[in-house]
Amino acid sequence: MVIRVKVKNSSYNVIIEKGVINCLNEHISSNGKTLVLTDSGVPQIYAKSVADNFACPFIYVLPQGEQSKNVNNYQAILSFMLENGFTRKDRLIAVGGGVVGDLGGFVASTYMRGIDFYNVPTTFLAQVDSSIGGKVAIDFGGVKNSVGAFYQPKGVFIDTVTLETLPDRILYSGLVESIKMAATSDAKLFEYIENCASVRENLEHIIYNSLLIKKDVVEKDEKEHDLRRVLNFGHTIGHAVESYFNGKLYHGECVGIGMLCMSSDTVKERIYKLLTKFGLPTEVQAEPRALLDIAMHDKKSIGDLVVGVYVDKIGDFTLTNLDVNEISRIVERFL
Numbered sequence: 015m016v017i018r019v020k021v022k023n024s025s026y027n028v029i030i031e032k033g034v035i036n037c038l039n040e041h042i043s044s045n046g047k048t049l050v051l052t053d054s055g056v057p058q059i060y061a062k063s064v065a066d067n068f069a070c071p072f073i074y075v076l077p078q079g080e081q082s083k084n085v086n087n088y089q090a091i092l093s094f095m096l097e098n099g100f101t102r103k104d105r106l107i108a109v110g111g112g113v114v115g116d117l118g119g120f121v122a123s124t125y126m127r128g129i130d131f132y133n134v135p136t137t138f139l140a141q142v143d144s145s146i147g148g149k150v151a152i153d154f155g156g157v158k159n160s161v162g163a164f165y166q167p168k169g170v171f172i173d174t175v176t177l178e179t180l181p182d183r184i185l186y187s188g189l190v191e192s193i194k195m196a197a198t199s200d201a202k203l204f205e206y207i208e209n210c211a212s213v214r215e216n217l218e219h220i221i222y223n224s225l226l227i228k229k230d231v232v233e234k235d236e237k238e239h240d241l242r243r244v245l246n247f248g249h250t251i252g253h254a255v256e257s258y259f260n261g262k263l264y265h266g267e268c269v270g271i272g273m274l275c276m277s278s279d280t281v282k283e284r285i286y287k288l289l290t291k292f293g294l295p296t297e298v299q300a301e302p303r304a305l306l307d308i309a310m311h312d313k314k315s316i317g318d319l320v321v322g323v324y325v326d327k328i329g330d331f332t333l334t335n336l337d338v339n340e341i342s343r344i345v346e347r348f349l
């Protein structure tokens with residue numbers, strides 16, 4: 015399956031194919047130098063299989079985890095590339111989840127004013143969400159994704175076989191991003207996930223249809239001026255919950271809670287059932303005042319207002335500017 019993403023100054027293919035990591039040289043020139051960036055939690059066989067496609071590969075392994083998306087690693091990878099004589103004609107391929115993709119993309123966007131970047135996402139979240147759209151970043155000054163760029167990949171290669179080694183908790187946490195996109199934009203996909211007996215046996219259908227939603231949004235609003243905010247459904251409160259629990263809950267788990275806060279009663283009931291079905295949390299014990307403070311510092315805020323996405327009916331959404339009182343009511347009603 016191939017999805018073509020068309021944005022202003024670049025277009026690229028997202029190829030969804032079992033085993034594609036073993037034949038990347040059918041899609042990318044094997045000449046020149048290739049940096050394969052991965053992390054210590056990604057089974058090393060994936061980076062090795064990718065590297066084997068190229069004439070002159072280098073594998074760079076980061077420690078796993080969000081804390082790797084930092085300026086020290088950014089600088090270390092740039093130094094490694096300089097020391098090994100990478101030029102503007104060479105390329106970087108990220109093999110891993112959103113952490114490796116975001117950091118790798120940011121390195122590629124700035125090394126020699128930009129080199130070719132390819133993404134081989136190996137988590138569900140990265141396959142349905144972070145690998146397309148061109149948002150690349152590192153965390154800086156204690157703020158997530160505070161330094162980054164919009165830099166589109168030259169190609170994205172999704173091999174669902176890589177998800178076989180992904181633990182269920184990480185898989186289902188990533189699935190929340192598909193539930194999120196379906197809730198706002200595709201009632202049929204939402205029903206499909208509701209009726210799906212096994213996600214692992216239906217990965218390609220869910221990934222393909224989630225990517226169609228993301229592609230549509232990215233093509234209409236590449237730089238997140240307006241429509242792209244729909245992808246933040248569940249994120250206003252979700253980010254606050256994520257910061258509050260400081261790494262104890264996964265991103266998708268927090269977004270799930272955030273979606274419950276921003277839905278009508280009927281939608282809430284359906285999302286609640288889905289979260290329960292996949293063993294995802296549906297409530298948290300937190301101090302409302304602290305959550306509110308964090309939510310009001312959300313970087314998507316405009317002055318004293320935070321842009322929220324509200325779902326009244328599955329498959330549809332509205333954007334709403336929330337002030338401190340409204341967020342406070344939402345948080346207090348929920349906790």
Ligand SMILES: NC(=O)c1ccc[n+]([C@@H]2O[C@H](COP(=O)([O-])OP(=O)(O)OC[C@H]3O[C@@H](n4cnc5c(N)ncnc54)[C@H](O)[C@@H]3O)[C@@H](O)[C@H]2O)c1
Pocket residue numbers: 053054055056057078079080083110111112113114116136137138139140143144145146147148149150158159176177178179180181184188265
């Ligand atoms: N750029 C975007 O548009 C965008 C969108 C959403 C999220 N993000 C970013 O994505 C990041 C989260 O991504 P994530 O959830 O993929 O986390 P992650 O990259 O940290 O991966 C989660 C864990 O899974 C391991 N892993 C990866 N692939 C594996 C596999 N196939 N088998 C076994 N283990 C594997 C990793 O080593 C890691 O420990 C955050 O930094 C977030 O800010 C970016």
